[in-house]
Amino acid sequence: MAAAEPPPPTGMGFLGLLSFRRSATAVASFDPAQDDELQVLDALQAHVADRLAALSHQPPLLSLAFLSKLLDALLSSDDAFRDVLGIGPVAAALSRPPADRLAADLLDRTVKTLDILNASPTSASPGAGCGLGLALYTMSSVLVFSMWALVAAVPCQDRASAATNPPVAPPKQVQWAAPMSALQERISDEWRKKDKKGSSSGSAATGLLAEMQAVERAARELSSVLEEVAEEEEEEQLVMGVSAERAHDVVERAEALAAACRALEEGLAPLERQVRTVFHRVVASRGEVVRIMEHSTRSNSSATANAAAASGSGAPPHHHSF
Structure with a gap:
């Protein structure tokens, strides 16, 4: 006799779905192709966790070397994210709920990122409890954290206040939450100390670089x-x-x-080049997400029409559990 299928947890929400993604229900519908797709989705989480953990051991905090490694982590995370977008079923799901809302949020944050790179982060809930939703939330969070760290290091006049407001801490269950939260707390502590010192001396805070x-x-x-x-x-x-x-x-x-002025000047030149590289990459990635969403919308509309025409044929369509 087949084993009884376990009921889904009640009030599961996003965090529950994270742990439920590889449940007995998912295993029951296992196929090798889908397992490869899940591995690509999981690889993004592991990559972000590893790169942020490496940054946690980078002294001193918010140096030019730290910012360079942070931007490099952003670029490599974008590479891993593009691998996710290259998965056919994932791309097809980009314009469907709940991933469409997170995709729209990512597009909005890329605009804010380009604004910061060219010269506050808004909080977002990782409401999609699926692999694609988590991938979108991950890339969005990496963008926000990276730009917040840049503003904290060298605040612009109209964004200095943003440095005192760290991004919303990610859910503890995500693989990269601990290193990102630890870095946010360390940067916030350093900013509070400098801000307090600046207030007592009457001088404005000039950044943590x-x-x-x-x-x-x-x-x-x-x-x-x-x-x-x-x-x-x-x-x-x-x-x-x-x-x-x-x-x-x-x-x-x-x-x-x-000597201090020379070190600053010599270090800023390569960082400026890296910032330009990140700017162009974010533009390209945003364009790729928009292109995939538009293609997915057209494909879904066509599939819906075909399904309606063949509604009497019987076999239900197969959907990947992203």
Whole structure:
């Protein structure tokens, strides 16, 4: 006698569906082609989790090297996402509920991403409890996190407030939630510390970019030494001028400031090139999603018409459990 099929959990929602995706019901309808498709969907989750975990061990946080690795992770995640879009049944499902809503949200976020790259993230619920929905939510979340980190590192005048508002934390059940949440918390902590320090000193926060902070630090130290020298000259009314020791201090601080400025300038050039690459990739990916959605809509309309015409033939259509 065949084993009884387990009932689906009640009130399952998105998180329940994540764990239920490979249930006995799914196994009962298993076929090798669909298993290959699920492997591509799962590969995106594993890839994002691995790249974010690697970033968690990258010191210092929000340095030029960190941002470069983050943008590289965004590009490679986009490659994995395009592999998902290349799956026929997945592409066909892109214009159907519930994936259509998440696809529209992804398109909206790509526009915001292009705006940031060319010069706040809105919260979204991963409401589609399916492999395609999770893939769309994953790519959308990676985009939002990457752009938020860029704004936190080098805030624009009209987006400085966005740096204080981290993206909504992803559900704990997704594979990449822990490393992304940990990075968000670390960046938020650093921003709060800098914002508090800026408020107490009366200066505006200028971003968390490590190399930029090194320039600020060197400039403060040089300014402090120059003020001390001026005070000493005034108090002692030195006739012979600045002592050799004080002159050495001034030269040393000035050289440190020059070195910090060179490191910032030399590091920004390759990062700017990488930002342009990401910009063009996001444009291309958005165009690909739009193209697939339009094609899927036309195909679904045609399939619906054919199904209505053949409604008396009997065999129900097969749908993949994405």
